[in-house]
Amino acid sequence: MTAEKRERGLVIIPTYNEAENIQRVVRGVFDQALPLDILVVDDGSPDGTAELVESMIAEEDRLHLLRRSSKMGLGSAYRDGMRWALKRRYDYMFEMDADLSHDPKYLPELFWKLKDYDLVLGSRYVQGVNVVNWPLGRLLLSWFANLYSRIVTGLPVADSTSGFRGFRRDILEAIDLERVKSDGYAFQIEMVFRAWKLGFQVREISITFVERRSGVSKMSKGVIWEAVWMVWYLRVMSLLGRL
Numbered sequence: 013m014t015a016e017k018r019e020r021g022l023v024i025i026p027t028y029n030e031a032e033n034i035q036r037v038v039r040g041v042f043d044q045a046l047p048l049d050i051l052v053v054d055d056g057s058p059d060g061t062a063e064l065v066e067s068m069i070a071e072e073d074r075l076h077l078l079r080r081s082s083k084m085g086l087g088s089a090y091r092d093g094m095r096w097a098l099k100r101r102y103d104y105m106f107e108m109d110a111d112l113s114h115d116p117k118y119l120p121e122l123f124w125k126l127k128d129y130d131l132v133l134g135s136r137y138v139q140g141v142n143v144v145n146w147p148l149g150r151l152l153l154s155w156f157a158n159l160y161s162r163i164v165t166g167l168p169v170a171d172s173t174s175g176f177r178g179f180r181r182d183i184l185e186a187i188d189l190e191r192v193k194s195d196g197y198a199f200q201i202e203m204v205f206r207a208w209k210l211g212f213q214v215r216e217i218s219i220t221f222v223e224r225r226s227g228v229s230k231m232s233k234g235v236i237w238e239a240v241w242m243v244w245y246l247r248v249m250s251l252l253g254r255l
């Protein structure tokens with residue numbers, strides 16, 4: 013008798029000073045009753061985020077922690093998390109913020125869609141604009157960043173900067189993570205672009221993003237400039253066949 017293979021996923025959550033949020037988001041993920049583990053990638057948060065995770069690990073063997081010594085950026089945290097996942101037998105990997113902007117209730121849809129698609133994005137802009145509590149300036153920045161990235165790269169995606177998404181393992185095996193250099197929103201765009209160029213099927217589902225209520229955003233001007241240049245880099249390198 014052949015038992016049906018049950019897909020397993022890993023939710024990678026990067027943290028820097030998320031002590032006020034991390035325990036709630038971990039519980040929210042496990043409440044979904046999906047075959048999911050969690051890997052928190054913490055960059056030496058001075059507020060004790062990692063210690064809170066460790067106290068939960070004692071009672072929850074599906075929770076894991078990767079401690080890094082200092083703040084090295086979101087993209088770098090995800091790259092390390094993805095390498096960690098690739099060494100283990102996960103079929104799917106998910107990206108998710110720790111600040112509860114990404115509601116775990118969308119995980120089942122992301123999860124089940126990965127049976128038919130290679131990369132599933134939780135998208136804020138597929139059905140109008142679904143963002144709660146962002147100042148107008150921040151919303152416009154995000155919306156225009158997506159328009160700009162679509163025009164420059166040709167990516168047929170409404171929300172390529174979204175940090176709530178699921179990958180099938182084969183994408184992460186196919187993309188050479190050593191070559192992925194970007195860190196902030198650019199990292200998100202770059203991963204979708206590389207997957208799309210490699211011919212993987214990308215799908216968006218509609219989510220509502222709610223701005224964090226606790227803790228502070230770590231996004232900076234540098235991260236925005238990185239994205240401005242990165243989309244041109246991606247386009248040129250891809251035209252030259254050197255991506």
Ligand SMILES: Nc1nc2c(ncn2[C@@H]2O[C@H](COP(=O)(O)OP(=O)(O)O)[C@@H](O)[C@H]2O)c(=O)[nH]1
Pocket residue numbers: 025026027028029030053054055083084085086089108109110111113224228229230231
């Ligand atoms: N490990 C790690 N996590 C980070 C870093 N920068 C941001 N994060 C985490 O990435 C997620 C998104 O960051 P956030 O500041 O909320 O960005 P925003 O939602 O675009 O304002 C949160 O879970 C942060 O704690 C970093 O340098 N290292």
Ligand SMILES: [Mg+2]
Pocket residue numbers: 109111113224229
């Ligand atoms: Mg946030």
